Amino acid sequence: MTTFADLGLSPTILKALEKTTLKTPTPIQAQAIPHIMQGRDLMGLAQTGTGKTAAFGLPLLHRLLDLGHPPGPKNVRALILAPTRELIGQIKDNFEVFTKGTAVKVTMVVGGASLFKQAQALSKGTDILVATPGRLIDLLERGDVSLEKCAYLVLDEADHMLDMGFIHSLRKIAKHIPLKRQTLLFSATMPKDISEIADTYLRDPIKVQVAPPGKPIERIVQGVHYIPNGDKARLLEEYMKKHPGEQALVFGRTKHGSEKLMKLLATWGFKVGSIHGNKSQNQRDRTLTEFRSGQLDVLVATDVAARGIDIPTVRHVYNFDMPNVPENYVHRIGRTARAGAEGTAVAFCAPAEMGELQAIEKLLKKPIPVLGGAPWSADMVAAAPKPGQNRGQRPGGRGGQKTGSSAPAKPQGQRPGGQKPRSGGAPKPQGGSFAPRRADGAAGAKRRPG
Known part of the structure; x- marks a missing residue:
């Protein structure tokens, strides 16, 4: 050894x-x-x-x-x-x-x-x-x-x-x-x-x-639940009630939607916090400290928390909104099953998110096991609300009906944290000393003053 x-x-x-x-x-x-x-x-x-x-x-x-x-x-x-x-x-x-x-x-x-x-x-x-x-x-x-x-x-x-x-x-x-x-x-x-x-x-x-790119840790038990967007919050509540006291990380797509979901879960009695780009650094640090120390059982976050955050006590990851960059799925679920532990990762897939799910499964080179519902038909996907629609929808009801709770807005095609969606490949570097290194050591563009 x-x-x-x-x-x-x-x-x-x-x-x-x-x-x-x-x-x-x-x-x-x-x-x-x-x-x-x-x-x-x-x-x-x-x-x-x-x-x-x-x-x-x-x-x-x-x-x-x-x-x-x-x-x-x-x-x-x-x-x-x-x-x-x-x-x-x-x-x-x-x-x-x-x-x-x-x-x-x-x-x-x-x-x-x-x-x-x-x-x-x-x-x-x-x-x-x-x-x-x-x-x-x-x-x-x-x-x-x-x-x-x-x-x-x-x-x-x-x-x-x-x-x-x-x-x-x-x-x-x-x-x-x-x-x-x-x-x-x-x-x-x-x-x-x-x-x-x-x-x-x-x-x-x-x-x-040391592992194929995009391959999640084998200890993570993955699953997907096909469910209308309006039913996601209640399904999340059901899942979390099955493991009281065990920490869960919930990923939303937008800052606004993640904050609304956090407040809704708080009204349902969960010890919950949120981190996203609209929070100050002090607020984010305090929330992470409380989550690490066990004062919070649930953390709702955008992809700001998907990379590198090491909290060994996280046992469950919920993709409340599917990520529209498939590699982010791997980073998200990698927040559990750390340091030799086991963990579960459940994705909630609405009709408008079938494309995201298919891209993730293509990256993983295998289907994610189905935990509930059935893959949405092409007609359902075509009829799914476009980005910006259903902003007034409430997630507390069943069967996709509106109720009295605020809904996390879930615009499709927007990257986590409000960034614009990535289109096509990343641009090639141009100029500067970060341009391709040459064997003869020649420098790139002139050094920037200051």
């Missing part, structure tokens, strides 16, 4: 690991760590909940420990980018465990927090900066941080980071990073069009894949 000591990690890191629950490397860790320690660019693909943060964090820390001197003012030695504030916080928490007893400094910058305080924290420089793209751009434009000496770039949830929602921000950031760097990409899924873009950013990369 491989141990962390067998991987060549420094005694300082091994000592820190003794105080954690990490006893033996997971497959992604065992395969990725040696290559990263050798300085290779790497793309790591592994199922959710398999330890990807330690897979890039431990060897990165090992390499930084050898430097022996602090970074200069405003300088960053290693940059880790992730798509959500929650994931950034989780990565920072993990790194603080790994760096305990060392001089390595880890700094986090995210939107929704004080820009002035973040600039102060960066004024003396940092070894590892964990950031969301938007806030990092703010700091770069103000001249509060420099990436000129950044030798390591890590994209966590790389498929999402290279998607249309972030690609333009990444181009801006990469103009500030030297071409001579080590680049690491990690994700649970990597669609072909995104993979092609990722390949242009990596130099002679090693690809480590």
Whole structure:
């Protein structure tokens, strides 16, 4: 059996690991760590909940420990980018465990927090900066941080980071990073069009894949229930009453709809909270803390919580609204069955969502077992309400009838968090030092000032 000591990690890191629950490397860790320690660019693909943060964090820390001197003012030695504030916080928490007893400094910058305080924290420089793209751009434009000496770039949830929602921000950031760097990409899924873009950013990369892309953890018991949109809330109530005291994560498609569903579940007596893009960072942090501590049994969220959030006590995931990006289904249900536990994932499919379900099953390369109802006919799908219709529908009734409770609005074709739907493949990178790396090391466009 491989141990962390067998991987060549420094005694300082091994000592820190003794105080954690990490006893033996997971497959992604065992395969990725040696290559990263050798300085290779790497793309790591592994199922959710398999330890990807330690897979890039431990060897990165090992390499930084050898430097022996602090970074200069405003300088960053290693940059880790992730798509959500929650994931950034989780990565920072993990790194603080790994760096305990060392001089390595880890700094986090995210939107929704004080820009002035973040600039102060960066004024003396940092070894590892964990950031969301938007806030990092703010700091770069103000001249509060420099990436000129950044030798390591890590994209966590790389498929999402290279998607249309972030690609333009990444181009801006990469103009500030030297071409001579080590680049690491990690994700649970990597669609072909995104993979092609990722390949242009990596130099002679090693690809480590410990499970087929898009394959959910085998411990998750999946199922789909065909049900009219107006009946979903009552069905959700029935499911959750079958496992009192066990934590459940419920995914909605929109911020507005998720908040309405949360309030409805609260009136029915559930200890429930919500996180989505309309909540402040303090509100989101507080709700996640309450969920982690067991004060809440149910968390309703948009896809802001679908990537990277590690709460081992989640036993059930409900796709109240089907995701219209099929890879997000894998990320959503990966919030359960973590750290060796078991879990269930139930999807509620209304007539208008048959296309989303079929795309998910195509990704999984197998049908999801049917728990109730029957696949909607082509006529039912054609007659399903179009986006923006039935906004006044109430989810508390049966048989699709309106009742006195507020309904979560469920516009089709809109991405989680109110983003515009993705159309076609992600754009190819253009210009800047995030353009395809050339073997001769030639630089891309001129460096952006500031």
